[in-house]
Amino acid sequence: MVNEFIQTADFKFIKNNLSILVQSLLKLLQSCEIMDKELLDKYTKLGRGNWGKDLAIWKTMYKGFLGMAKSERGFLNPGKSEELNPFIEMLLNAFLEIPKARKEGIPVIMHPFNYEPELFFAMNLAPLMQEILSVGLAFVHMNEPYIDYINNIGYGDNPTICNAQRPLISMAMQKAAPIPDLLFYLSTPCNSLAASYQVFQGLTGIPSYNIDVPYWAYEEASEYYDEKTMQYMINQSKNFITWLENNTKHKFEEQKFQQTMEITNEAREYTLEFNELLKAVPCPMPSITGFGVFLTMVARGGSPEAVKATKWFRDTAAENVKKGIGAVPDEKIRIAWPYTHVFFDINLLNWIEQTFNAVVVMDLLGHYKVLPQDTSTIENCFKSLALGTLDASMVGKCRGPLEYYLNYLIDYVKDYKIDCVIMPMHFACKHVYTMARIASEAIREETGIPTLIFGVDSYDSREVTSEELKSKISDFLTHIVL
Numbered sequence: 001m002v003n004e005f006i007q008t009a010d011f012k013f014i015k016n017n018l019s020i021l022v023q024s025l026l027k028l029l030q031s032c033e034i035m036d037k038e039l040l041d042k043y044t045k046l047g048r049g050n051w052g053k054d055l056a057i058w059k060t061m062y063k064g065f066l067g068m069a070k071s072e073r074g075f076l077n078p079g080k081s082e083e084l085n086p087f088i089e090m091l092l093n094a095f096l097e098i099p100k101a102r103k104e105g106i107p108v109i110m111h112p113f114n115y116e117p118e119l120f121f122a123m124n125l126a127p128l129m130q131e132i133l134s135v136g137l138a139f140v141h142m143n144e145p146y147i148d149y150i151n152n153i154g155y156g157d158n159p160t161i162c163n164a165q166r167p168l169i170s171m172a173m174q175k176a177a178p179i180p181d182l183l184f185y186l187s188t189p190c191n192s193l194a195a196s197y198q199v200f201q202g203l204t205g206i207p208s209y210n211i212d213v214p215y216w217a218y219e220e221a222s223e224y225y226d227e228k229t230m231q232y233m234i235n236q237s238k239n240f241i242t243w244l245e246n247n248t249k250h251k252f253e254e255q256k257f258q259q260t261m262e263i264t265n266e267a268r269e270y271t272l273e274f275n276e277l278l279k280a281v282p283c284p285m286p287s288i289t290g291f292g293v294f295l296t297m298v299a300r301g302g303s304p305e306a307v308k309a310t311k312w313f314r315d316t317a318a319e320n321v322k323k324g325i326g327a328v329p330d331e332k333i334r335i336a337w338p339y340t341h342v343f344f345d346i347n348l349l350n351w352i353e354q355t356f357n358a359v360v361v362m363d364l365l366g367h368y369k370v371l372p373q374d375t376s377t378i379e380n381c382f383k384s385l386a387l388g389t390l391d392a393s394m395v396g397k398c399r400g401p402l403e404y405y406l407n408y409l410i411d412y413v414k415d416y417k418i419d420c421v422i423m424p425m426h427f428a429c430k431h432v433y434t435m436a437r438i439a440s441e442a443i444r445e446e447t448g449i450p451t452l453i454f455g456v457d458s459y460d461s462r463e464v465t466s467e468e469l470k471s472k473i474s475d476f477l478t479h480i481v482l
């Protein structure tokens with residue numbers, strides 16, 4: 001059934017859109033320098049061959065990232081290094097793993113941006129983090145033709161259903177989406193995400209499983225504590241494993257699971273240290289870096305590559321702190337960005353850095369808060385796995401009472417010596433509209449610093465344009481903060 005679905009893909013539509021992506025990438029690659037030739041050759045060769053019709057866009061994105069890696073201005077490639085950094089290498093491998101898994105008969109499981117793939121690695125499944133595709137395309141605006149298509153079809157609209165996932169539905173309807181063997185999603189961070197994954201399941205017929213993320217706290221000291229929270233998560237993980245075993249030929253092995261959670265701990269340790277290093281003044285890493293840490297954990301958490309990448313982030317930050325190097329020269333403003341980035345404008349953060357000598361210390365997703373855990377018993381490993389969701393960047397702050405978010409934000413502002421808060425309010429995130437306004441008042445009362453909140457579609461450049469965003473940010477930083 002899946003093969004039939006793939007073979008009827010509308011390649012004219014894909015080809016037209018791919019040319020938009022390639023042209024956009026070429027623009028990004030102006031002034032590029034060539035990275036290590038051997039590595040470039042290696043990854044160029046690895047990317048060749050037939051990936052399958054449904055992976056046409058996935059493959060083009062791989063080539064795009066490889067191209068960006070060649071550039072000293074490449075995504076998360078601070079400094080002038082000509083080496084392929086471990087983060088980019090990890091990302092390239094995440095792309096390559098999908099066609100490789102297909103060839104080797106390893107089941108591919110699609111999952112959203114709020115669930116780390118440790119369990120999938122432990123069971124020798126190939127994880128495909130879906131938003132790499134539907135959000136990744138926003139960087140080069142290639143998601144917009146898909147948004148237009150789905151607008152015409154009438155599947156939701158902005159802001160009822162989020163444009164972080166609507167392109168996936170659009171691609172599926174045009175038979176251009178990757179078709180995994182299994183589908184997994186959660187009830188958080190919003191109904192919109194869960195609805196779109198359900199629709200994708202309905203369109204493709206892929207077996208799917210989902211986990212309900214509880215509202216209440218697991219810490220006994222919390223006033224919102226509920227003793228059932230942790231066990232509820234653990235039980236769902238165990239049921240999920242049974243489902244995975246029933247839907248694949250892969251068996252769950254306790255020892256492999258324990259090893260994977262130990263590897264996860266290493267990456268969490270490095271991330272914790274990285275977060276501490278960002279408290280330094282000047283901030284040692286560029287504004288987008290925290291997001292890179294998040295992407296590492298959510299795309300490859302539980303793999304040795306994630307350990308290598310998080311170690312590289314930590315080491316680079318430590319080296320810069322030691323040398324007193326700041327991400328922006330003569331740092332004047334430290335910004336908290338406690339929500340998502342504006343994904344359609346890849347240059348917005350650079351512009352803020354260069355125009356105002358201001359650094360965005362971390363965004364909400366990039367502020368990874370899951371601590372290393374005791375992995376001495378299998379039950380503790382399940383607890384560690386559950387915490388990967390309960391404490392996940394956005395899930396942890398937005399899954400329960402407003403106080404989860406308020407307390408987080410007040411601590412963030414104080415710990416990182418923040419001068420102001422900028423909160424883009426993505427139109428589809430209706431569940432946090434009220435939270436943003438209350439948070440801004442709490443921040444002013446507790447710390448005296450100002451907050452800018454503005455509406456935007458973080459994935460569609462045509463709703464609120466880059467120019468409009470820059471104008472609002474410029475007015476705020478110039479007239480209120482400085």
Ligand code: SF4
Nearest residue numbers: 162164189190428429
């Ligand atoms: S951006 Fe908001 S509405 Fe969209 S998936 Fe994330 S939480 Fe949901």
